[in-house]
Amino acid sequence: MLTLQNSGFSDALVILGAAGLVIPAFARFRISPVIGFILVGALVGPAGLGSLIGQSPWLYYFTISDAHSIEPFAEFGIILLLFSIGLELSFKRLWAMRKLVFGVGAAELLGAGLILAAALYLTGLSTGGAIGLGLALALSSTALVIPIAGTTSAVGRAAFAMLLFEDLALVPIIFGLGALAPSAGAAGAMGLLTTLGLGILTVAILFVGGRVLLPRMFGQAARTKSPELFLAASLLVVIAASLATAAAGLSPIVGALIAGLLIAETEYHGEVEAITAPFKGLALGVFLITVGMRLDLGFVIANWAPLLGATVMVMVVKVAVTTGLLKLSGARTGTATETGVLMASPSETTLIVLGVAGAAGLISGGTAAFWTTVTAIGLTATPLLAKAGQLFSRLIEQQEKDDAPAAVAAAGPGTIVIGFGRVGRTVADMLRRHDLPYLGVDADIDNVNTARKEGYAVLFGDVTRNELVDQLKLGHAKALVLTMDDPVLTVRLTKRVRGWVPDLPIIARARDGAHAAELYKAGATDAVPETLESSLQLSEAVLVDVGIAVGPVIASIHEKRDEMRKQIKEASDLDREPRMRLRRMRQTEAG
Incomplete structure (x- = not known):
């Protein structure tokens, strides 16, 4: 029993x-x-x-x-997280990020670590203890930052590059602290060199073996059409790679990242990513529970002032160093600030380094317990830091929006294009070809800056704010074009503008026929469904390729477009008529 x-x-x-x-x-x-x-x-x-x-x-x-009973599950969650990050990358993309990884990443870790070490040394810690603790606190949380920021946005790319260097530097930090231990001698340095040699050899074997074996293994699993076998193969690769790097003295998360990179180069990466996602989320939750278990609420309440001061000190140093380095590397102010604030808290790997420093005799048990609590508090605050970083970034970008080039100011009354992505640029190109004035508006500062460099008249702004829409002076505009990839916002903005400017032509991008009908009901002059245009373009290509003359093809395409738009408008009018009749009846009853 x-x-x-x-x-x-x-x-x-x-x-x-x-x-x-x-x-x-x-x-x-x-x-x-x-x-x-x-x-x-x-x-x-x-x-x-x-x-x-x-x-x-x-x-x-x-x-x-017993908090230690679930720590292996938490470690496995972090391993799966790094594996999933590897799946989203490629060797080409990783090579393109090398300057950020080994330039900004190295400078951020060493810069923040040395500043924190100097501050800790002044409090009375030994040189070795201050260095170990400073480097530990300079680390940031891969487990929390990457799920929040992703790896494709400007903030996500910058954060991931620095976090990747920190993960790679974890093993040298651990062995370096062992070498700084009072009882360590030449053996500590020799151990570090031996580990680095074994680590390089292990990584090389993983790369060569993975490229040869993984496509064949996953190919066999795919032929069986068994999701269970595919999942087993995926977990086997992650665990085997992690155990290999751990046996060589490296961190197991390095092996997990390599496994993800190798599978990302195969055609099976999408299936692997989907089938392992539920396990990653649950295991990450287990890790966060173990972080909470390190919080002794009684200790926090009794020592809230020094804990708060220490947490703020760490965050201020890391924000200043990270933001400054990213600005020097060419990042815009908003991105640098948001990334710096997001990465301000310590990391889950901080707890590992603290344990190593304590075991080496560099810091006392009480000091380790104090900074463990600081780390737990910082990890808890990471989602709040993410929100604060986004707020600061938005405020900075709104202040910078007034620096529009002279072309924007000289645009004059013309067509307003809201949303300056792929579709908005195409509209602007056609307006420029016919020498018609326009002004683009976009809420993504990266799009705005890139478009301005290419000579487009674009203004940064968030059209969800009423004051910005007022500044556009739509009453003097020739037309309003809505190309945003946000159906709800497009309908809401159409309805709002139509109430202000009844005669303004409003041409809106729609996702499909139903969305187009909704836009017509909101007051759009024309709503262009993407599905309609793509099907017409496909039909045009088919007709031309089978030998029909271009002239009749174009005429038939125009005729079909008009027919389909008429059907959409009629559907929206039929839907609107009962509501208008009901409104008139209510007005009559009220009168």
């Missing part, structure tokens, strides 16, 4: 219960579940309700009394 102590069922109940309750509850209030998981860990952990099991044994089923 399974006993209460060795079954582990209660721990599974707490973890799965947290995943099932925390995520929906916090999503309902639009709060990051990261905070929820950490708070659950603090509540049900050994320093929370878990400490009361002796007085109330029934709490055993709802708490986790």
Whole structure:
């Protein structure tokens, strides 16, 4: 019979219960579940309700009394996270980021680490202890930053480059702290060199073996059409690569990243990414619960002032260093600021380095416990830092929007094009070809800056703000073109502008016929469904390729376009008529 102590069922109940309750509850209030998981860990952990099991044994089923029992699951969650990041990359993209990784990434870690080390040395720590603690606190959280920022945005690319260098530097940091230990001698340096040699050899074997074996292995799994076998093959690759790098003395997350990169080069990366996603999310939740378990709320309350001061000091240093280095590397102010604020808190790997520094005798147990709590507080605040970074970035960009080139100011009354992506640029090109004045508006500062460099008349602005729409002076415009890839915003803006300027031609981009009908009801003069135009272009290509003359083809395409637009308008008018009749009846009754 399974006993209460060795079954582990209660721990599974707490973890799965947290995943099932925390995520929906916090999503309902639009709060990051990261905070929820950490708070659950603090509540049900050994320093929370878990400490009361002796007085109330029934709490055993709802708490986790041994935080170390689930740490392997948390580590596996981080491994799966790095694996998924590798799946989103490619060797070409990684090579293109080398300057950011080994330039800005190295400067950020060393710069922030040395500044923090100097401040800690002045508080009385030994040189080795200050260096170890400074480097530990300079690390930022891959597990939280990447899911928040992604790897495709400007902020995500900058953050990922620095985080990647930190992950690669973790092993040299650990061995360097071992060499700084009071009891270490030449053996510490030799151990570091040996590990680096074995690590390089292991990585080379993984690259060569992976390129040869992985396509064949996943090909065989795909032929069986068994999702279970495909999942087993994916987990086998992740675990084998992680164990290989761990056996060589490197971090297992390096092996997971390499495994992801190798699979990303195969045609099976999409299926692997989809099939491992649920495990990554659950394991990441387990990791966050373990972070919360390190929070002793009684200790936090009793020492809130020094803990708050230490947390703020770490964040200020990291924000200043990261923002400054990104600005020097050419990043815009908004991106640099948002990235710096997002990466301000310490990392989950900070806890590893703190443990190594404590075991080496570089810092005392009390010091390690204090900074462990600081790290947990910082990780808890990471979603709030992300929101703050976005707010600061938006404020900075709004201040910079007034620096529009002279071409924007000279555009004069003409066509206003809101949304200056692929479709907006095409519209602007056609207007320029016919020497018609226009003004583009976009809420993405990267698009705006790029377009301005290429000679387009573009203004940065968020059209969800009424004051910006007022500044566009639509009453004097020739036409308004809406090309945003946001159906709800397009309809809302169409309705608002039509109420202000009844005679203004409004031409809107629609996703499909239903969206076009909705735009017509909102007051659009013309709504162009993407599905309609793509089908007409395809039909045109087919007719020309099968030998029909270009002239009749163009005429028939125009005729078909008019017919389909008429059908959409008639559908919107039929839908609008009952509502107009009902409104007139209510007005009559009220009168």
